[in-house]
Amino acid sequence: MFLRPLLILLFAGASAFTVPSTSRFRLALKAGEGEGKTLVVAGASGYIGKSTVKEAVRQGYKTISLVRSKSSALSNPAVEPYLSGSEIIETDVTNLSSLKSTLSTLGPIDTAISCLASRSGVKKDAYLIDYQATSNFLKASTSAGARHFTLLSAFCCKNPWLQFQQAKLKFESELQDQDDLTYSIVRPTAFFKSVSGQLEVVQMGAPFVMFGDGEVTRCNPIAEKDLAQYLIDCGRDTKRQGKILNLGGPDEPLTMKKQGEMLYKAVGKDPNFFYAPLWLFDFIIDNIQKLADLTGLEALEDAAETGRIGKYYAVEDMLTTEPEEKFGSITLQQHYDKIAVDGQEYDPYTTMFAAPKKN
Numbered sequence: 001m002f003l004r005p006l007l008i009l010l011f012a013g014a015s016a017f018t019v020p021s022t023s024r025f026r027l028a029l030k031a032g033e034g035e036g037k038t039l040v041v042a043g044a045s046g047y048i049g050k051s052t053v054k055e056a057v058r059q060g061y062k063t064i065s066l067v068r069s070k071s072s073a074l075s076n077p078a079v080e081p082y083l084s085g086s087e088i089i090e091t092d093v094t095n096l097s098s099l100k101s102t103l104s105t106l107g108p109i110d111t112a113i114s115c116l117a118s119r120s121g122v123k124k125d126a127y128l129i130d131y132q133a134t135s136n137f138l139k140a141s142t143s144a145g146a147r148h149f150t151l152l153s154a155f156c157c158k159n160p161w162l163q164f165q166q167a168k169l170k171f172e173s174e175l176q177d178q179d180d181l182t183y184s185i186v187r188p189t190a191f192f193k194s195v196s197g198q199l200e201v202v203q204m205g206a207p208f209v210m211f212g213d214g215e216v217t218r219c220n221p222i223a224e225k226d227l228a229q230y231l232i233d234c235g236r237d238t239k240r241q242g243k244i245l246n247l248g249g250p251d252e253p254l255t256m257k258k259q260g261e262m263l264y265k266a267v268g269k270d271p272n273f274f275y276a277p278l279w280l281f282d283f284i285i286d287n288i289q290k291l292a293d294l295t296g297l298e299a300l301e302d303a304a305e306t307g308r309i310g311k312y313y314a315v316e317d318m319l320t321t322e323p324e325e326k327f328g329s330i331t332l333q334q335h336y337d338k339i340a341v342d343g344q345e346y347d348p349y350t351t352m353f354a355a356p357k358k359n
C-alpha cells in the first residue's frame with residue numbers, strides 16, 4: 001500500500017528533477033507557416049502532444065489529433081481545450097492495419113509527429129508503445145506518403161540503463177535506417193512537469209525532498225510550449241533533419257537545491273529541505289527486485305523498474321549547454337511563479353496532489 005506513494009515521492013523528488021523575448025515577434029511571424037499543409041500528431045492527448053496540437057493549429061496547419069479515445073479526450077478539461085481547431089480521430093496505434101487505414105483517408109501529409117509514450121515506462125508497456133506503436137505510426141505515415149517524421153524521444157537515451165530507453169533506441173534505429181521520409185529525433189532534457197512535482201507538498205508545509213547534498217545533478221528543463229514549437233519547426237528546417245537533436249530550455253544548469261530555492265521563492269515561504277540519502281533507492285530497489293525474483297510477479301518487477309527510473313533522474317544530469325541545444329523563452333522560475341498561483345494538472349507519475357490548472 002505504501003509502495004506507490006513512496007515511489008512517487010522518490011520519483012517526484014528525483015525528477016525535481018528553453019533565448020529571450022524576441023519570441024513574441026517570432027511567434028507572430030510563424031502564425032501562417034502551416035497554411036495548406038497537413039500535420040498529424042500521434043499521442044495528441046499527452047502532455048507534449050496536446051501542446052503540439054495547439055501550436056500546429058496556431059501556425060495554420062490542418063491538424064489531425066490521433067487519440068485512443070475521442071470521448072475521453074473531449075470530456076477531459078485538461079485535454080479538450082488544447083485540441084480545439086484540430087480534427088480529432090480515434091484510432092488504435094497498436095493495430096497497424098487500422099492505423100494505416102486511418103492515415104490513408106487524410107490526403108497528403110506534410111509532417112507526422114509522434115508524441116506517443118508509455119504512461120508507466122515499465123518494460124511491456126514501453127515495448128508496446130515507445131517501440132511497436134511508434135513503429136506502426138512510422139509505417140502508416142510512410143504508406144500514406146508523409147514527407148517528414150518528427151520523433152519526440154528523450155535526452156536520457158544517451159546513457160541507457162532503463163527498459164523504456166532501450167525500447168526508444170530500438171525505434172530510433174528503425175527510423176534512422178529508412179529513407180522513405182525525412183526525420184528528426186528530438187531528445188528533450190526534462191519537462192517542467194517533471195520538476196514541479198513537489199509544489200503542492202511544499203505549499204502544504206512539508207519539506208522539499210532532494211537527494212544527496214542537492215547538488216548531485218543539474219538540468220535545464222524545457223517548457224511544453226517551447227518544445228511544441230521546436231518539434232513542428234523540424235518539418236520545415238532542413239538543418240534539423242536526419243539528426244538526433246538534444247534539447248534543453250534557456251536556464252543555466254539548475255541543481256535540485258536551486259530548483260527547491262526557486263520553488264520556495266515562488267510560493268513565498270522560507271526554504272525547508274530534506275536531504276534523502278541516495279542509498280535509499282538501492283535499498284528499496286534491491287529488496288523489491290529480490291521479491292520479484294522470488295515470486296516471478298510482473299507487478300513487483302515493474303515496481304523495481306519504477307524505482308530504477310526514480311534513481312536514474314536522481315543521479316544523472318539532464319543538461320544541454322551548447323547554444324544550439326538550448327531553445328525557448330520560458331524559464332523555470334516563470335513556470336514556478338505561474339503554477340504557484342494557478343495550480344497545475346495532476347499527473348499520476350510526477351505529482352502526488354495537484355490543484356486544477358486554470359486555463
Ligand SMILES: NC(=O)c1ccc[n+]([C@@H]2O[C@H](COP(=O)([O-])OP(=O)(O)OC[C@H]3O[C@@H](n4cnc5c(N)ncnc54)[C@H](OP(=O)(O)O)[C@@H]3O)[C@@H](O)[C@H]2O)c1
Binds near residue numbers: 045152
Ligand atoms: N517527463 C520528462 O521530463 C521527459 C523528458 C524528456 C523526454 N521525455 C519523453 O517525452 C515523451 C512524451 O512524454 P509526455 O509526458 O508528453 O507523455 P504522456 O503525457 O504520458 O502522453 C503519452 C501519450 O501516448 C498515448 N498512449 C500511451 N499509451 C497508449 C496506448 N496503450 N494506446 C494509445 N495511446 C497511448 C497517451 O494516450 P492517453 O492519453 O490515451 O493515455 C498520450 O497521448 C516520452 O517519450 C518521454 O520519455 C519526457
